[in-house]
Amino acid sequence: MRLKDRTAIVTGAASGFGREIARVFAREGAKVMLADINLQGAEAVAAEIGDAARAVACDVSDGDQVRAAVDAAIAAFGGLDIAVNNAGWSHPNGPLLSVDHATFRKLYAINVDSIFHMTHAVVPHFRTRGGGSMLNIGSTAGIRPRPGLTWYNSTKGAVHLMTKSLAVDLAPDRIRVNALAPVLAATGLMETFIGQPDSPEAREKFLATIPLGRLCETTDLAAAALFLSSEEASFLTGVILPVDGGRCV
Numbered sequence: 001m002r003l004k005d006r007t008a009i010v011t012g013a014a015s016g017f018g019r020e021i022a023r024v025f026a027r028e029g030a031k032v033m034l035a036d037i038n039l040q041g042a043e044a045v046a047a048e049i050g051d052a053a054r055a056v057a058c059d060v061s062d063g064d065q066v067r068a069a070v071d072a073a074i075a076a077f078g079g080l081d082i083a084v085n086n087a088g089w090s091h092p093n094g095p096l097l098s099v100d101h102a103t104f105r106k107l108y109a110i111n112v113d114s115i116f117h118m119t120h121a122v123v124p125h126f127r128t129r130g131g132g133s134m135l136n137i138g139s140t141a142g143i144r145p146r147p148g149l150t151w152y153n154s155t156k157g158a159v160h161l162m163t164k165s166l167a168v169d170l171a172p173d174r175i176r177v178n179a180l181a182p183v184l185a186a187t188g189l190m191e192t193f194i195g196q197p198d199s200p201e202a203r204e205k206f207l208a209t210i211p212l213g214r215l216c217e218t219t220d221l222a223a224a225a226l227f228l229s230s231e232e233a234s235f236l237t238g239v240i241l242p243v244d245g246g247r248c249v
Contacts, residue, residue: 001029002230007077009033009070009122011060011114012087014041016187017137020218021084021225026052028226030082033073035060037087060087060114061106063121070121079129082229083122085115085136090192093148104151111155115162123175131174133229136163137221138179138240143248149193156181160240167238176237178228183244185216211246 008025012018013034022032026049035058036042042055054076058069073080089110091099115136126132141149142156163179170177184193184206194202207213224243227233242248 002226002232003082004029006030006081006229007032007073007079008082008084008229009035009073009080010084010086011035011058011066011069011118013055014038014045016189017182017185017218017221018084018086019045020222021086022046022053023049024219024222024226025082025229026050028230031077033069033076035066035069035073035087060085060117061109063113063117066114066117067121070118070125074125080122080125080132081129082133082135083118084225084229085118085134087114088137088189090149090152090189092192093146093194095148096150099151107151107155108158111152112158112162115159119166123170123173126170126175127173132176134166134175134177135225135228136177136179138163138181140181140183140242140244140247143181143240143242163240164238171237176233178233178236178239178241180221180224180228181240181242181244181248182216182221183210183242183247185218185221187218209247210244211249214245216243216245 008030010018010022013022014036025032032053034042034046034055037059039057046053046055056069056072058065138159139156141153142160145153167177
């Protein structure tokens, strides 16, 4: 087991990428705290996983709630080794000026502020343990932006730069910080990214931009998350790993 005796917190774990990351981490020996604004959904996934999982309500845009979720994980497991910042949100694909300021601020609160909050909550604990691993979920949108998603794209660019800067800043503490950059996947945000009208033709047009010819699966991202969070990646920090079927080549 690649995460035997390790502990983790995964945000946005009630569905999509977060759910699969939590499942894979538990399968590989970790105890996992599933943090999600949808507590009922997180509890259902935790029950499915079994004794290795717990669930906690958490709005990642709220620093107090993130700190409480981290404290709950530490109390439940006796410590924390891995933090996965997976929770995210997007505005619908559409005209640049159709996004109002409230939506813009919500984007940054969920996609960017959340990493600020998690850093403040977990880094002091990691330092007392002599190290740890933080994994941020970015996007190909932060590497090769698409029209219609400018404000969302900018949040993922921020995630990537924060990842690199945190990696440099925290390396002396033996805290590794990496990110994954998935291409479009069949998750709850898929229609948001495709834009309107969504149609088989629109999806085929998008698929044509991915050299390997398919969307990202949640299992693809979870496998990459497992690698970067394991001891196999102990010398990797500041990495932005595209999980994109060649989209960003």
